[in-house]
Amino acid sequence: MEPIIIVLIILVVLVFIALMKTVQVIPQASAAIVERFGRYTRTLNAGLNIVVPFIDSIRNRIDLREQVVPFPPQPVITQDNLVVNIDTVIYYQVTDARAATYEVSSFIQAIEQLTVTTLRNIIGGMDLERTLTSREEINAALRGVLDEATGKWGIRVNRVELKAIEPPTSIQDSMEKQMRADRDKRAAILTAEGIRQSQILTAEGEKQSAILRAEGEARAAALRAEGEAQAIRTVFESIHAGDADEKLLAYQYLQMLPKIAEGDANKLWIVPSEIGDALKGLSGAVGNFGPMGGGGGGAPKPAKESPRRERPTID
Numbered sequence: 402m403e404p405i406i407i408v409l410i411i412l413v414v415l416v417f418i419a420l421m422k423t424v425q426v427i428p429q430a431s432a433a434i435v436e437r438f439g440r441y442t443r444t445l446n447a448g449l450n451i452v453v454p455f456i457d458s459i460r461n462r463i464d465l466r467e468q469v470v471p472f473p474p475q476p477v478i479t480q481d482n483l484v485v486n487i488d489t490v491i492y493y494q495v496t497d498a499r500a501a502t503y504e505v506s507s508f509i510q511a512i513e514q515l516t517v518t519t520l521r522n523i524i525g526g527m528d529l530e531r532t533l534t535s536r537e538e539i540n541a542a543l544r545g546v547l548d549e550a551t552g553k554w555g556i557r558v559n560r561v562e563l564k565a566i567e568p569p570t571s572i573q574d575s576m577e578k579q580m581r582a583d584r585d586k587r588a589a590i591l592t593a594e595g596i597r598q599s600q601i602l603t604a605e606g607e608k609q610s611a612i613l614r615a616e617g618e619a620r621a622a623a624l625r626a627e628g629e630a631q632a633i634r635t636v637f638e639s640i641h642a643g644d645a646d647e648k649l650l651a652y653q654y655l656q657m658l659p660k661i662a663e664g665d666a667n668k669l670w671i672v673p674s675e676i677g678d679a680l681k682g683l684s685g686a687v688g689n690f691g692p693m694g695g696g697g698g699g700a701p702k703p704a705k706e707s708p709r710r711e712r713p714t715i716d
Contacts, residue, residue: 422454427462432498434460444498463498467559470509474567475517477524479532483572485524488564489516491547497555505554512551512558519546529568536563 426449427433433445437457445452445459452459470493474486491512495501505511523542524532532539540561547558568576 419454423451425450425452425459430466431462431464432495433462434498434502436460441499441503461498461502463495463501465495465498467492467494470512471564472513472516474565475520477521479524479529480526481528483529484569485529485532486565486567487520487524489520489543490562490564491516491558492560492562493551493556493558495555496557500553500555508551508554508556511554512547512556515547515550516543516561519543529572533566533568536566539563 425433425445427445427447429447431447433450435442435445435452435457437453441460442457470491472489472491474488476484477487478484493512495508501508520539520543523539527535540563544558544561547561551558567573
């Protein structure tokens with residue numbers, strides 16, 4: 402009985418193994434390559450699949466989702482003979498599991514080597530300055546070459562990105578010095594422009610202020626002159642309205658002489674020729690009031706008329 406039990410146990414184990422090999426469950430977004438006696442038979446898609454046990458075998462399981470592969474920095478020589486290190490990132494997706502399995506032994510390694518050689522070809526035709534400022538152009542050229550070459554491998558390159566472009570240390574120091582010099586130059590230019598604009602505005606303000614001050618002074622002088630003219634006109638009209646005689650005018654004339662002498666700057670007096678006539682008229686006026694004072698009692702003598710100076714008339 403014991404050998405029969407052992408044989409049954411062995412048969413059960415074999416059946417269980419056969420069932421396991423017969424039923425294949427493929428996850429979503431994945432594919433499996435089936436070979437029969439070493440020859441490609443079919444591709445298993447996502448879900449439950451049945452294969453012939455011990456005859457069919459699973460060669461490879463491939464992830465059909467988009468993959469991201471970063472590549473280490475690669476030294477590349479530019480057109481001006483400078484070595485730069487470039488980091489790249491490739492976004493790819495397997496579109497044909499059979500081609501990705503049989504057309505190339507290792508498509509990751511093949512993509513990496515193709516990226517390096519393509520980068521050297523592209524960067525070799527650019528100088529350093531253009532390399533640093535033309536990332537989009539490099540990405541587009543690199544993606545075009547990779548997508549064309551990997552199409553027969555069942556690979557689609559969706560995107561290529563340059564993570565970093567690192568020039569040599571000496572070039573980086575020179576670039577930093579140049580950038581610092583450019584920033585200092587721009588700062589000096591902006592400062593000079595600010596000072597110039599400030600001086601222009603200050604000069605314009607002073608000019609406008611001087612113009613307004615001069616206009617104010619001119620208006621003030623005009624108003625003063627107009628006021629003085631109006632005062633003279635009023636006095637003249639009052640004198641004519643009051644019918645003043647020569648004696649009153651002489652008295653007023655003498656009253657104005659002290660005002661003429663006012664001020665520290667008046668060192669020289671100019672006595673007009675009419676001062677004598679004014680004094681004579683004033684003395685005559687005082688003589689008429691002589692009897693009212695405490696002086697002599699005789700009748701006042703008539704004042705001797707002084708010859709009048711006739712002013713030349715101007716035709």
